[in-house]
Amino acid sequence: MALDTWLIYALATLGLSLTPGPNSLLALTHGALYGARRTLFTILGGVIGFSLLIALAMFGLGALLQASSDILLTLKWIGGAYLLWLGIQLWRSPPLHLGPLSGGGLGDAALFRQGFLSAVSNPKVLLFYGAFLPQFLDPQASLLTQFFVMAATFAVAEFVVEYLLARLAFRIRPWMARGGNVFNRACGGLFVLVGAALPLSR
Numbered sequence: 001m002a003l004d005t006w007l008i009y010a011l012a013t014l015g016l017s018l019t020p021g022p023n024s025l026l027a028l029t030h031g032a033l034y035g036a037r038r039t040l041f042t043i044l045g046g047v048i049g050f051s052l053l054i055a056l057a058m059f060g061l062g063a064l065l066q067a068s069s070d071i072l073l074t075l076k077w078i079g080g081a082y083l084l085w086l087g088i089q090l091w092r093s094p095p096l097h098l099g100p101l102s103g104g105g106l107g108d109a110a111l112f113r114q115g116f117l118s119a120v121s122n123p124k125v126l127l128f129y130g131a132f133l134p135q136f137l138d139p140q141a142s143l144l145t146q147f148f149v150m151a152a153t154f155a156v157a158e159f160v161v162e163y164l165l166a167r168l169a170f171r172i173r174p175w176m177a178r179g180g181n182v183f184n185r186a187c188g189g190l191f192v193l194v195g196a197a198l199p200l201s202r
Contacts (some may be wrong), residue, residue: 001146001149005136006136009153017158023046023119024161026114027162028165028168028169029169030114031167032170032172034111036167039166040163041111043115045113046115046116047115047119048116048119049117050158051154053125054150054154057129057133058129080195080197087190087193
C-alpha cells in the first residue's frame with residue numbers, strides 16, 4: 001500500500017473509530033464499572049473481532065452477505081438478540097459504586113468475550129468493510145500483506161479511542177455513582193435500542 005493511500009485510510013479508520021457504536025459504548029460502560037486497566041480485555045476482544053470481520057470482508061464473505069438476503073437477515077437477528085441480552089444484563093446490574101474495582105462483576109475472560117461478541121455480532125459492519133476496504137486495495141499487491149496493514153491500522157485506532165473512552169468513564173465515576181442506576185439503565189437502554197433496530201434496518 002502506497003504511503004499516501006495508507007494516510008487516507010488511517011484518517012478514515014480514525015473517523016470510523018470515533019463514530020459511536022456498541023463497542024465504544026461497551027468500553028465506556030466497562031471503564032466506569034471495572035476501570036480502564038481491566039477494560040483492556042474488553043477492548044482487546046473487540047479489536048480481534050473487528051480484525052476477523054476485516055479478514056472476512058477482504059476474503060469474500062461480505063460479497064456473499066450482499067448476495068444472500070436470508071443469511072444477512074439471520075445474522076442480523078442473532079446479533080440483535082445478543083445486544084438485547086447485553087442491554088438487559090446491564091439494566092439489571094447493581095448501581096455503580098466507588099468500592100474496590102477488582103472485586104465482583106465479570107472476570108477478565110468474560111470482559112474479553114463481551115468485547116469480541118459485540119464486534120462480530122453486527123453483520124452491517126461486515127457489509128461496511130466489504131464496501132469500504134476495496135477503495136484502498138491495490139489489485140497488483142499481495143492481498144495478505146494489505147490485510148495485515150489495514151487490520152493493524154484499524155486495530156490501533158480502535159484500541160486508542162476505546163481506551164480513552166474507558167479512562168474518561170473512570171474519571172467521571174463519582175458523578176456517575178451519584179446517579180444510582182441511571183448510568184446502567186441509560187447504557188442498557190441504548191444497547192436494547194441498537195439490538196432492536198439492527199434486525200429492522202435495511
